[in-house]
Amino acid sequence: MSSRSSVFFRSTTFRLTAQYSLIFISSALILFLLAYSLLSDAVREGDRLAMAQKVREYASVAIKRGLPALVEFVRMEREDFDADEYYLRLDDPSGQPLTQVTPTDAPALPAELPRDLGPAIQWAFLPRPDGEGLIELACRSLPGGATVYMGKDASDRERLLKQFRVIFAGIMALVALVGLAAGFLLARRTLKPIQGLIDTVRAIDTGRMDARVPDEGADNELNELARLFNAMLDKIKSLITGMREALDNVAHDLRTPATRTLAAVEMAASTKNDAESLREALLDCAEETRRMVSMLGILMDISEAETGAMRLHLGRTDMAALVTEMTEIYQYAAEERGVALVVTPMDRLPVVADADRLRQVLGNLLDNAVKYTPAGGRVDVSAWREGGAVAVCVADNGEGIGADDIPRIFERLYRADKSRSKRGLGLGLSLVRAVLYAHGGTIDVKSAPGAGSRFTITLPAAPDFKAAPA
Secondary structure, eight states, X not given: OOHHHHHHHHSHHHHHHHHHHHHHXXXXXXXHHHHHHHHHHHHHHHHHHHXXXXXXXXXXHHHHHOHHHHHHHHHHHTTTSOTTTEEEEEEOTTSXXXXXXXXXXXXXXXXXXXXXXXXXXXXXXXXOTTSSSEEEEEEEEOTTSOEEEEEEEOHHHHXXXXXXXXXXXXXXXXXXXXXXXXXXXXXHHHHHHHHHHXXXXXXXXXXXXXXXXXXXXXXXXXXHHHHHHHHHHHHHXXXXXXXXXXXXXXXXXXXXXXXXXXXXXXXXXXXXXXXXXXXXXXXXXXXXXXXHHHHHHHHHHXXXXXXXXXXXXXXXXXXXXXXHHHHHXXXXXXXXXXXXXXXXXXXXXXXXXXXXXXXXXXXXXXXXXXXXXXXXXXXXXXXXXXXXXXXXXXXXXXXXXXTTTGGGTTSTTOOSOTTOOSSOOSOHHHHHHHHHHHTTOEEEEEEETTTEEEEEEEEEBOTTOOOXXX
């Protein structure tokens, strides 16, 4: 057997084909056997009923009046008995025929017939003595050891049933072929999505990340699996693309401080004994190194928050106080840029959270709002109770964000400013969302170019918090 044939016989397609075909052929065979059994019983029942009734009548005469009376009864009955159709023989206890009736032009029953049969009627098939057919025989023992035999030529009937068996066998052969073909087609159709998965995985293994499993459009489990597999591939492709972009952005953002550090070191080396120049060079190196460390630290914070590994120092905190505190810190920066930073008065809004992490969240939102609002603009900050949550809104009338950028502003190192000309790490909003996620909170953004942005964060309110009456 070749290896290709061996692989086929071990394949799932072959096994499913065999199972489908076996079920189909077995079901057809059972139906045919049942139909043949019912047909043969119906055909034989008529003949057997007449012979059984006659044998019982002879047994009744023998029991009531004795064997000699039965012999006389048969002799008297010969004139009315249909001698052209039935065989009849009475044997004495020693097996010698007492009387015998044989159809016209037919040979007599064989000399040796079954004996000691009991009181119940027994059925047997005997070949005709001339070898041209079969005789069906009904026989039983009579009181005193005698035996009565009654038979009928069953050649035509058995020939008809034999023809039915041949026809059934021919039909079964066709059914088996149809069953194998149908089983193979069903197996191929059932496994088609699986084959699509295999082909897709092989294509991806060769580097074709755009390969997808064909959607058959059927509403079944295998096609659902194919759709989920395609969705997973889309997700993986998106993650890989995001990782590549993140690596590019990290390389871009680290190149500048690394270049500055290198320049500072080279300058320090060239100044030799100028202490002041050496000090400035070291300060520049420290500043750029601090920037790189800050970026790496924020990236680690985001990863810990997204994976649930961030350590939070939870405690009862008043969000209103935090908002007031952070707006006071950014008030000076806003005034320097000519931006009005307005805070709506608010009551206590207790939450259970890490206060330092929430300061990071509020600081990033306020920093972005002030940075992207031109002079003469306005930043509004408000906070309120919303059902079982506390909400904080930072809204500005600054540059706004394009519709294409909004879905991606929370990605790490993503900047809507493609030139990356503005100073920043592109990690602020990623950290905001990650910290809120770690606290069970959410963030929502509404923005349009030229119309400003509105960031709203929500956190679960403290369990025992009750809003002050209006």
